Amino acid sequence: MYSQLNIRTAAARRTALKALAATAVSVTMMALPPSQAHAQTPGRMIELIVPFPAGGTNDVVARILADGITSELGQKVVIINKPGASAAVGSSYVARSTPDGHVLLLGSQGSHSANPYLFKSLPYDPLKDFAPVALIGKVNNVLVVPSALPIRSVGEYVAYVRANPGVVNFSHAGVGTSMSLAGELFKLQTATRIVSIPYPGSAQATLAVISGEVQSMFANTTSVIQHIQAGKLRPLGVTGALRDGLLPDVKPIAEQGVPGFAMQSWFGIFAPVQTPPTVVERLSSVIRKVTTSPESAKKLEALGIATSNMSPREFQDFVYADNAAIGQLIQRSGIKPD
Template identity: 45%
Template structure:
């Protein structure tokens, strides 16, 4: 009888254990996928959307960073160029991407501080639709001219433009970019009449500048400096308050004849707004580490840019302050998107 009772108890225990396991299985089946075990981030290819054409400054900087991230994260990081509408096409695409950390955006002062004031209707909200990761670089713009043009300095350019109103064409990488607005600010402060010619990115604009289809351009230094060094373009001035270490003999626009003039471009990495905080933190840490590497810093500095990294919160605050600053410039200059 004792043996029989022991067997019944043992059998009952097994049934209880089986019932418990079955209950756990059912419970797991109804849990959301996010709660279940998932591969650690990142486990696949990461895409950086560049909202401008290949060969421009945004593209150059993104490719330098992508190469470093590929090594740091152990997954391939590739570039997807989506130019147009002053960066708004690529920005919209990135804002609608899955918020899982696998689609990022190389944003600019144009896409995230200028366009909101320049365009009557934006396809995305530069603040609400993105999770800032970090700034990547600050970049001077460089006022360059085709050597065949009759001016070799800012003062000569202003004199020529005033003598020939509406006959000086200046190229840009697109309406609403810092390159465009640098020209609009120059027009306003120098009181000259020049014609804006927008392109879908810096590279095609520079191509026409080299071919003398347009006379001047306030280009980001990384995409113009090689042509200055080769003698294919004439540097008239830099747009920043101080001279660039890469071109120390080139004056600032303020020094060269337009007191108080200053315009600086910046570039930074962002993710879609709902990206989980742990992924944002991991991407920020990886980016900061990559940007601190001597070889990466040298590659960026050689382009005439200044490496810059910060926390997501600092970058978010910076974007908001830049939106206020450039909104004022847009209003005062009267600039509009073409």
């Protein structure tokens, strides 16, 4: 090539080499798919999609992450709420986004494990349309009853339910939520009849228990801790295999006559499926650093979230296993969308 260019001086040679290098870079960028050509653009904004309304636990978790990621990467993270259809609206938006690491989803057990078994025409596939990036952490629920009800243990609750078959009920924020799923699992493992009562949200479901309108609830620990401390609700047992840091004196349900009982919700970050592995690994490393840092871990633990440090592959295996377990539970219980 150089003989064709007829380069005769060192200066001309340097000029020609610079031109050739620029041309090579241009050709390489044209050959790469958009997801790789524009991946990790410095300074470009990252959208973190929360598929639920602003103001809830999902929103708080997203803000903790956004602050940490912005600090680590130097890229502004903007939280965008896209609620609707039990997280399907926001999830499908991310699934269809350009896979370059600049649009991420705050996913959960509902969006990735329950939805595909509850909705026949889901506009996304939770296992095929996403690249799992990082598990933020797991969350316990707690079985609570009104303080006026003379029940002080899981064993007493089971006895009360069996003495009143089909009369005792539990409230929740919608079929497929962790509150709903925990109740259905409890019914199956204790062979009891407890009536499922859905409410528009967890706040309404909680007030229903406090007022005595319903007799029980498998509530998110964070959402009811203030009512427990105020003496309005009595905690009977936590749904995880281990005790909850927010309720250290409350035993797991599994230790109170329901062996093997375990139900935890979770939060995780997902990218579109064709996001380059290098981008996924980089984001995973940053998010894991953020969630396990003393400052962020303390904030997340205050929400009842036990943080995790899974690799993308470990998180993928976790999602597949949880999807299968929740699918089996939904099929066995026969529950349907509200």
